[in-house]
Amino acid sequence: MGTSLEPAHTEFPASPRPDPNHADCRGVASVLSRVGDKWSVFVIMMLSDGPKRFNELKRMINGISQRMLTLTLRGLERDGLVTRTIFPTIPPRVDYELTDLGRGLQEPVKALGEWAIAHQDRIAAARTRFDERNGG
Amino acid sequence: MGTSLEPAHTEFPASPRPDPNHADCRGVASVLSRVGDKWSVFVIMMLSDGPKRFNELKRMINGISQRMLTLTLRGLERDGLVTRTIFPTIPPRVDYELTDLGRGLQEPVKALGEWAIAHQDRIAAARTRFDERNGG
C-alpha cells in the first residue's frame, strides 16, 4: 500500500486519564487534517458545482498525480464526504459528487479560505520580515 | 536543518498561464496547511486565554515533543500569528501570545472545529461502513 487512507498523525497519546476537556481530540484532529490536505480541499472546491469525472478533476487540479487523486477521492469517499458512482459503460465512467455532509463541510472551509485570502498579504509580509531578520 | 518552517507542499506547479481564478492557490494552501497541522491548532487554542510559557504549553499539549513545539511556535511566529517575548531573567522566561492576526484566525478555525465535533459521529460511522464493505 504505502499510503493509508487515514489522515496523517491522528494517533494521539492518551492522557493518563482521558481529559473530558479534550476527549475528542483524535476525531477533530483527523477532520482538521483533511482540511489541511491541499488536494482534499481542491477536490471539494472543484465539486462545488456538480459531479465530475475522474480525468475531469485531474485536468482541473493542475499538478495532481493520478495516484494522489485516487487516494484523495478514496479518503473523501471513506469519510462520507463524496460519493462514487460507476457507470459500467465502455469506456468506463465514474462520477464523483459531494454528499450533504461534504457540502456542509464546504461552508466552514470556505470561511477559512476567505480568511486566508483576506490576510495572505499580512502573512506573507510577516514571513518576509521574519526571514530577513533572521537568515538575512 | 531537516525541517523547514514553511508549511509542507506549498509549491504548486503553475498553470501555463496564471489562471486568475486560482491565482493565489499557493498562499491559501499554505494557510490551510497551518490549520491542518494538529500542533499549530492546539497551540492556537491553548493561547486563547492569554500568554503562556514554553513548558506551560508543553505540559498542556499532551504528547508533543519539545522539538515539535519549538518548530510549531517558530512557524506561527513567522506567520505573524504569535509573538515571542523574552524576559532575560535567570532562569530564562519566554512568553508566547496570540497576535490580532492569530486571534482572527481563531474564529474560522473554531467554526471548523465545531463542525468537526458536530459531525465526527457521522464521519466515524461512514469510515466504519466503508472499511467493512471493503477490507472486511
Place this chain on the structure above:
DNA sequence: CAGGATCCACGTCGATACTG
C-alpha cells in the same frame, strides 16, 4: 477511461544529547 502495483526520493517526526 479509471485505476492498481511498485519503486524510490524526500520530508517529517521522535528520541537523545548538549548548551546558555
Place this chain on the structure above:
DNA sequence: CAGTATCGACGTGGATCCTG
C-alpha cells in the same frame, strides 16, 4: 528553563508501468 544539533525510522508523494 528554553532551547539547538543530530540521527534514524517512518510516512508521503511522484513517476512509471500495467490492467479491465
